[in-house]
Amino acid sequence: MPDLPRRKAGIVACSGEELAEGTVTRLAALKVLHELRPGNTVTICLPLFLAGGEGDRAFARFHPTITVDGCELRCAARGTEMYSGKPAASIVVNELAAERGVGKIEGRRRLNEAGKQAVDVTAQKLAELVDQFVGKQDGPEQVAESTVPQPSEAKIATCSCGSEVAVNEVLIAGERVELLALPLIFQHCREKGRAPEAAGEDLLQNVKIYNYVPPEAEASYREAIVREYAAFCAREESR
Amino acid sequence: MSSRKVPVIPCSGIGKSLGSVTREAAYELCDTLRPDRTQLVALSKLVLGEEQARERVRGGFAVTIDGCKQMCAAKLVKHSGGKIAREVAVFEVFRRYKGLKPAGIAELNVEGKQLARALAEEIAADIDEIAEGDIHA
Numbered sequence: 171m172p173d174l175p176r177r178k179a180g181i182v183a184c185s186g187e188e189l190a191e192g193t194v195t196r197l198a199a200l201k202v203l204h205e206l207r208p209g210n211t212v213t214i215c216l217p218l219f220l221a222g223g224e225g226d227r228a229f230a231r232f233h234p235t236i237t238v239d240g241c242e243l244r245c246a247a248r249g250t251e252m253y254s255g256k257p258a259a260s261i262v263v264n265e266l267a268a269e270r271g272v273g274k275i276e277g278r279r280r281l282n283e284a285g286k287q288a289v290d291v292t293a294q295k296l297a298e299l300v301d302q303f304v305g306k307q308d309g310p311e312q313v314a315e316s317t318v319p320q321p322s323e324a325k326i327a328t329c330s331c332g333s334e335v336a337v338n339e340v341l342i343a344g345e346r347v348e349l350l351a352l353p354l355i356f357q358h359c360r361e362k363g364r365a366p367e368a369a370g371e372d373l374l375q376n377v378k379i380y381n382y383v384p385p386e387a388e389a390s391y392r393e394a395i396v397r398e399y400a401a402f403c404a405r406e407e408s409r
Numbered sequence: 410m411s412s413r414k415v416p417v418i419p420c421s422g423i424g425k426s427l428g429s430v431t432r433e434a435a436y437e438l439c440d441t442l443r444p445d446r447t448q449l450v451a452l453s454k455l456v457l458g459e460e461q462a463r464e465r466v467r468g469g470f471a472v473t474i475d476g477c478k479q480m481c482a483a484k485l486v487k488h489s490g491g492k493i494a495r496e497v498a499v500f501e502v503f504r505r506y507k508g509l510k511p512a513g514i515a516e517l518n519v520e521g522k523q524l525a526r527a528l529a530e531e532i533a534a535d536i537d538e539i540a541e542g543d544i545h546a
Binding site for chain 1 (some may be wrong): 436453457488
């Protein structure tokens with residue numbers, strides 16, 4: 171995987187409806203997203219890895235993803251790995267709760283006191299992991315979303331939960347093709363000081379990680395990506 | 410009358426209030442309104458392909474409750490080989506209850522809970538038909 175800028179940690183909660191611990195995962199994830207680390211985190215609905223499109227699945231390939239599961243089935247961790255990418259870290263609520271001496275968690279619809287305590291403990295652990303993987307929000311490795319220029323008419327592959335990966339339509343051999351993540355790839359390439367005429371192979375290899383490129387069409391893709399990258403660099407220089 | 414419980418699968422989307430409405434409606438239905446006729450099935454287990462969850466949805470007609478147009482719950486039940494008796498889209502049901510504006514995700518507001526209750530009551534009537542065998546493939 172290329173060393174692309176990593177902006178935020180993705181949190182995937184199992185949200186299991188059958189167990190109180192599933193409710194703990196959901197509330198802990200929301201606490202981190204809305205209260206503890208709002209600028210550094212996004213969430214992804216676990217079902218979208220299967221039901222959603224490539225844009226949703228691409229998310230965990232770009233961002234360090236932390237999964238939080240209620241039980242030993244570890245649906246979020248295993249599902250994320252199956253459909254997107256290996257999580258950077260995983261938490262299992264009933265294991266963490268036992269380790270921290272939390273009492274019996276009950277009330278899948280309305281958590282008991284132990285359940286509320288488990289939410290706090292789990293959220294704190296999640297926040298520590300977020301700090302570990304993405305650091306402080308204004309750290310030098312961060313690229314704020316608003317500062318990532320778009321190479322052309324970009325839209326965002328987004329789910330109801332707010333995961334976002336840019337999708338651009340690019341004209342390749344006379345056909346309009348949607349490509350994922352061009353803004354980040356272009357920005358990263360430019361930061362490495364690559365001129366368009368020398369960046370073709372590097373760009374193509376990065377694009378191939380996140381998009382399917384038919385082997386017989388590689389030359390056309392390379393040509394189109396370099397053209398887009400040159401336009402991207404020109405726009406950046408005129409800013 | 411069939412003794413088999415009807416699987417109820419909400420999407421439990423975590424990003425918007427309507428996802429929380431699906432979850433609350435499913436609890437209202439399975440814990441309060443029709444506990445003897447319904448069985449809550451965690452969507453995360455279906456995502457993983459957990460065999461017990463798959464068996465439950467393959468065993469008869471299910472009810473899915475989705476918060477957004479992605480319809481994750483419905484798609485995953487079909488993907489798992491299940492049949493759906495009622496595919497509920499909260500964003501469409503919401504149009505019939507425009508006075509109720511759900512807000513909050515971790516904790517739904519009062520109107521969100523009222524919407525969930527109204528939704529659960531609508532589905533409960535369908536559950537009775539399914540349980541009585543009045544809905545066929």
